[in-house]
Amino acid sequence: MAVDRERIAALTRELLLAVGEDPDRPGLRQTPQRVADAYAEFFSGVGVDAAEPLSHTISVAHGPAPDTLPSGVVMLRDIRFRSVCEHHLLPFAGRAHIAYLPGEQVVGLGALPKVVDVLAARPQVQERLGEQIADTIAGSLDARGVLVVLDAVHQCVTMRGGRQSDTSTVTVSARGALADPVQRAEVMALVGAASAGEAAS
Known part of the structure; x- marks a missing residue:
């Protein structure tokens, strides 16, 4: 819809x-229309199938370059x-880190941000957003494990x-093999390395 x-x-009026x-x-005459346009963008994921970007997969064994696939x-x-x-219809923003262990199928890397975009463009809580991303990937691919941070x-x-201005919230959602504490820790170390490199730069 x-x-x-x-x-x-x-309603804004x-x-x-x-x-x-x-x-x-x-100063406010155009505000109701501006808010309507912004909300149309913010909530453009309502009713949209988040799994659609994952519908075009590449076979690991029979793909165009099987020797190069992970x-x-x-x-x-x-x-x-x-x-x-x-809860308050206020924005939240940040970064998602997604890892998966491929089975027979992989997807183009551009598909994963599209899944995030669709699911984030709805009224959300961060905890549920991470779970929905993980469920969508796990349910659409034959992945052996999925981790979403x-x-x-x-x-x-x-x-x-x-007004805790320096506070960020971190959530972790894991499926399959990446729910195992050892394997999850290895991937989380990669996320931590990315954050440390960003802080140093």
Whole structure:
């Protein structure tokens, strides 16, 4: 179902009235439509099949270059994402790190960020977002294991209440062989190495 921009604009006007503002003053006249356009982008993943980007797979054994395809873990680090917290409708944003152990199938690396984008473009909580990404990959590929690490900053934490401006939230979701503590630790070390390198640069 498409986002109802007209309804969002009308509700935004009501919200401005509810906080004591004048939605007809020059600075706010275009705000309802701007908010409607932004929400259409923020929530464009509602009702969209997140598994669709994974529908085109490559056979490890019979692919175009079987000698070059991985026998170990495939990891894509530092996938930038943004979402909206369903509790306060405030943004949270960060980076996703995704690893999977291929079975017979792999996907193009560009497919994994698309899965993140679709699932993040919904009202979300970070814990569920990581689980949904892991479930989508595990359910769409014959992966022997999946690990998803999300590291994000939430405006509901940094801009309200205690206002912990330097706080980020890390969640880990694991499936299959990568739920094993030893194998998971090896992949987490790669994530940590990426974070350390970024901090040093």
